[in-house]
Amino acid sequence: MREALGSALEEVLGPGEVIRLQRLPGGASKEAWAVDYRLGETLHPLFLRRAGGGVIYRDTLSLATEFRILQLAQAHGVRVPEPLAYFPDLEGREAFLMRRLEGESIGTRVVRRPEFERARKALPQAMAEELAKIHTIPLERIPFLPKPAHPPWRTALDLAYQDLDGLAEPHPALEWGLRWLLEHPPNPRPLVLVHGDFRIGNLLVNEEGLVAVLDWEFAHLGDPREDLAWPLVRAWRFGEDAKRLGGVGEAGPFLERYNALTGQDIGEEELFWWEVLGNVRWGLGALKQARRHLKGEERSVELAVLGRLAAEMEYEILFLLERHG
Amino acid sequence: MDRPTLDELLEAVSEFVEREILPTLQDPRLRFQTLVALNALGIARRELTLGEALKGEDRQALVSLLGVEAPLEELLRLLAERIRRGEAPPGTEAFLKAHVARKLTVANPKYLERYP
Numbered sequence: 001m002r003e004a005l006g007s008a009l010e011e012v013l014g015p016g017e018v019i020r021l022q023r024l025p026g027g028a029s030k031e032a033w034a035v036d037y038r039l040g041e042t043l044h045p046l047f048l049r050r051a052g053g054g055v056i057y058r059d060t061l062s063l064a065t066e067f068r069i070l071q072l073a074q075a076h077g078v079r080v081p082e083p084l085a086y087f088p089d090l091e092g093r094e095a096f097l098m099r100r101l102e103g104e105s106i107g108t109r110v111v112r113r114p115e116f117e118r119a120r121k122a123l124p125q126a127m128a129e130e131l132a133k134i135h136t137i138p139l140e141r142i143p144f145l146p147k148p149a150h151p152p153w154r155t156a157l158d159l160a161y162q163d164l165d166g167l168a169e170p171h172p173a174l175e176w177g178l179r180w181l182l183e184h185p186p187n188p189r190p191l192v193l194v195h196g197d198f199r200i201g202n203l204l205v206n207e208e209g210l211v212a213v214l215d216w217e218f219a220h221l222g223d224p225r226e227d228l229a230w231p232l233v234r235a236w237r238f239g240e241d242a243k244r245l246g247g248v249g250e251a252g253p254f255l256e257r258y259n260a261l262t263g264q265d266i267g268e269e270e271l272f273w274w275e276v277l278g279n280v281r282w283g284l285g286a287l288k289q290a291r292r293h294l295k296g297e298e299r300s301v302e303l304a305v306l307g308r309l310a311a312e313m314e315y316e317i318l319f320l321l322e323r324h325g
Numbered sequence: 326m327d328r329p330t331l332d333e334l335l336e337a338v339s340e341f342v343e344r345e346i347l348p349t350l351q352d353p354r355l356r357f358q359t360l361v362a363l364n365a366l367g368i369a370r371r372e373l374t375l376g377e378a379l380k381g382e383d384r385q386a387l388v389s390l391l392g393v394e395a396p397l398e399e400l401l402r403l404l405a406e407r408i409r410r411g412e413a414p415p416g417t418e419a420f421l422k423a424h425v426a427r428k429l430t431v432a433n434p435k436y437l438e439r440y441p
Contacts, residue, residue, distance in 0.1 A: 025354045170401040173421045175408040183411075241439055302361045308368055308432035314425045319440060322418065 004091045005048070009037050012085040012097070013044060030063070030217075034100060047081060050095035059159070060217040064088070065144060067096040069193075069219045072141055078133045079212045081204075103211040107201035107238040111247035115207055122209035124249035125257050127198075127231065130213050132261035135192040135224050142193055145221050152194075152222040153186050156277055163284045167291065173314035177280045180321055186225070186273045189266070194222035199236040200246035225266060228255065229274030234316045235282055276320055283313030332373050339366045371431045379427040390420050 006018050016039035024032040033048040051063060061069065063086070070083040081098040088094055110116050148155050160178055164171060196218025204211040230236070231246040240247030245254050255268055290307025292298045329337065342363055350356045380397055387400040391414060395403070404420075407413055429436050 170398070170405040172401060172405045172408055172417075173425050175405045176413070176417070176421055179408050179411060179413070300358075301365055302358060305361055305365050305368070308428075311425050311428040311432050312436050315422075315429060315436070315440070318418070318422050318425060322422070 001091055008087050014039055045100040047098045047100040048095055051093040063094045063096050066216050069216050076133055076137045078130055081212050101204055101212050103204035103206045105204050110200050110205050111238045111240045119205050119207055119209045120248040124245055124254040126210035128254045128257035131227055132258050134195055137193050160280055167287055174280055174283055177276055177317040181277055189223050191221050192224045194220055194227050196220055198227045199231040225270055225274045229271040230278050232275045233278040279313045279317045283310045286310040332370055335366055335370050368432055383424055386420055390414055390416055
């Protein structure tokens with residue numbers, strides 16, 4: 001691996017030396033590597049994503065497409081780690097290289113640690129600004145992403161029902177949430193590029209605020225409210241329940257800033273449908289993760305326990321719908 | 326079986342991991358995974374103590390909600406199907422709230438304290 005990467009880097013950055021190559025924990029379907037490359041006097045901190053040997057996740061982008069999205073986002077001023085090169089074959093698997101940025105992405109630390117207090121104040125505005133940039137990328141720049149055949153809400157519900165049926169375990173509380181969603185479809189909004197996993201935990205943060213938007217593998221064309229409501233999901237408040245926006249702030253000012261920047265008029269009440277959907281999705285996500293353990297795709301006590309913690313999202317769905325009346 | 330009982334065995338493993346393994350771990354990933362493993366043992370012990378009673382309550386409530394006698398899993402499946410068809414019986418919402426709360430009593434009782 002070191003040799004293959006060395007010669008790939010020589011072509012991209014010039015002749016130098018790989019002085020650190022470290023596989024980072026997590027991710028059987030995609031590997032992550034920290035790489036340090038020395039070029040004369042300069043040390044380049046790099047980050048490599050590479051396809052894994054394991055089972056490929058359905059519904060995630062190929063690394064080639066993720067790389068193109070990252071380039072496009074950067075060209076439109078979105079704060080992302082700079083994409084450097086795509087390798088169709090790095091020791092038999094596709095991979096791409098980014099610059100490695102310094103910062104914190106662990107959600108519980110971002111919402112709790114005192115050193116991020118200033119960052120927390122800045123985050124709601126910064127999150128609105130990044131989403132506004134992502135959602136205003138002209139769609140003709142993204143011909144390589146499939147146009148959805150159905151309204152995004154319909155596609156989301158179809159996928160959720162498929163996932164639920166794939167579990168072979170009854171979840172009447174999730175059925176309850178899905179039935180409500182089906183009976184209250186949202187009004188249409190024009191399609192935009194949706195990040196697909198925009199929340200604290202996927203944002204790189206330093207003491208001043210937002211450094212970069214990470215993890216683009218779920219990007220797709222869809223409804224802007226999907227991205228706006230996803231960071232409101234209680235699980236992504238990391239215990240800071242009273243701060244509805246990702247455990248750092250309020251939904252109102254965040255949405256106001258987003259509307260001002262995009263010229264949209266999305267009302268806070270419109271986010272409710274997508275917040276309920278978000279909880280259904282993460283509930284199903286947790287149950288699916290547990291199955292990866294149970295099927296032996298990736299044995300892990302952390303994944304196993306998620307099968308039991310899905311009940312938290314079920315409870316939140318019931319709470320949201322009960323309060324909504 | 327002789328003592329220690331099942332719960333006492335799990336308690337012994339849990340104490341060992343918490344008191345003797347955890348303090349020796351430096352690697353953040355291993356520390357985190359070990360805390361998750363302790364949490365899993367906690368879930369198992371709560372299910373051991375409360376599981377049968379909670380499942381009994383669930384089944385009882387489902388029998389009166391659906392008017393059918395059947396094993397718990399079967400009844401949950403039946404309710405799930407009826408909700409999907411839009412034919413949830415009256416009282417479904419209250420049942421679901423209690424049902425999920427019972428699951429959380431085992432999985433994460435502290436989570437319930439986060440709600441009004």
